[in-house]
Amino acid sequence: MMDSRNQACQANLLTDTAPTPDQKLQREFNRWAEEGQGEKMERHHLNITEKTLRLMDLRPGERVLDLGCGSGWATRLLARLVAEGPEGFGQVVGVDVSDEMIRQARTASKEFDNILYVWGSAQQIPWEENFFDKVLSVESFYYYADQERALAELFRVMAPRGRLFILINLYKDNPYSLQWVDKLKVPVHVRSSEEYVNLLKSHAFENVEARSIPDDTPTPDGYQTMSFHSLDDLRSFKRIGALLLMASKPDVRNPAPGYTIY
Ligand SMILES: C[S@@+](CC[C@H](N)C(=O)[O-])C[C@H]1O[C@@H](n2cnc3c(N)ncnc32)[C@H](O)[C@@H]1O
Secondary structure: OOOHHHHHHHHHHHHHOOOOHHHHHHHHHHHHHHOOHHHHHHHHHHHHHHHHHHHHOOOOOOEEEEEOOOOOHHHHHHHHHHOEEOOEEOEEEEEEOOHHHHHHHHHHOOOOOOEEEEEOEOOEOOOOOOOEEEEEEEOOHHHOOOHHHHHHHHHHHEEEEEEEEEEEOOOOOOHHHHHHOOOOOOOOOOOOHHHHHHHHHHOOOEEEEEEEEOOOOOOOOOOOOOOOOOHHHHHHHHHHOEEEEEEEOOOOOOOOOOOOOO
């Protein structure tokens, strides 16, 4: 049994340890979730996500990953679109680094039997190799501490010829989005569309394509914005739109680690 001095010492060690990048993200997005931001993000991201869903050409029976799923509103849209297929039902896995977002997503998705929410990070996606036919990630990718590692993980869990769809609202080619960088309490990556395309290509993705996806929702004159200097800036931000990155995994299978053949 541990004596009290040892316990105090261990507690100190725990509190003195600097949080990892993922722990910082977890804390910050838990705070967002507790403030109700998880559900509110649907309003801000729905228009660009619906346009992306159309491009994803989802089929009943497909297996889909929603990476950085937040409160799960997009996960539920995906789950409806893949639900019943000729060879069984499609499934959607929502992964998020914030355990509070995952709790909220689970609570809001009780009537779905084809969604599984998993608390985990893009840095080590808690899933097996070669599984997902499609991946969606909405407004999450620029937070990942190590984007290269996240891409390697995505490549690993995607099925051969699987399709990747990443929506990014904060990027160099939309200068209005750069107003957020100083307001955010966690570090973010700020890259251009061209830099992202090159990054995906360097991770062996094929058919890499970047498109801008404008947000057509009207901004009423009385709208209050905390994120932009003015309503005109917000309107310009929406007009330029989000960056959508699309890519395919080549027709290759990743070897599953950890199996020893005796
Ligand atoms: C701006 S929110 C978007 C949430 C959701 N996709 C939406 O559109 O409502 C970003 C989300 O990414 C998650 N996230 C950030 N870093 C992550 C990481 N390394 N792995 C998994 N999720 C992450 C956050 O916890 C948060 O829920």
